[in-house]
């Protein structure tokens with residue numbers, strides 16, 4: 808009987824650990840990506856820079872529609888570059904989930920599946936990736 812109880816506790820314990828570990832991963836990896844690829848323009852803590860670079864902190868678009876946000880990182884927009892050449896598809900998902908859940912931002916996580924689907928869709932278009940397509 809005792810051994811079953813231990814097993815039961817072990818199973819409950821490990822599944823309870825999964826969620827926070829995942830969250831920690833994307834936050835840690837996201838912070839590294841942010842520093843390297845986003846911070847120069849959007850600044851430390853996502854506060855932005857005057858009228859040039861929009862703040863990501865407290866930003867409704869960042870915490871809003873997932874598809875719009877994915878299109879932005881894949882296609883770019885005005886002075887915002889596309890990041891498809893610099894980052895892998897899973898890193899693109901990571902950085903978006905990071906900005907959606909940092910500096911007080913809070914939004915539902917984007918699934919890798921949705922990123923992959925939109926990525927493939929754009930890749931199949933004749934005019935491909937790039938701002939304004």
Ligand code: HEC
Pocket residue numbers: 841844845846847848849859860861863866868869879884885886887888890902903906
């Ligand atoms: C070279 C400077 C530059 C870099 C680097 C950069 N951005 Fe931007 N970003 C911009 C500019 C400029 C805009 C505003 C574009 C516009 O006017 O539509 C913008 C807009 C955005 C927006 C939309 C904000 C809104 O309110 O519409 C998001 C989200 C965003 N950037 C995320 C990122 C992420 C994530 C990274 C790093 C992977 C990044 N940016 C790197 C310049 C940059």
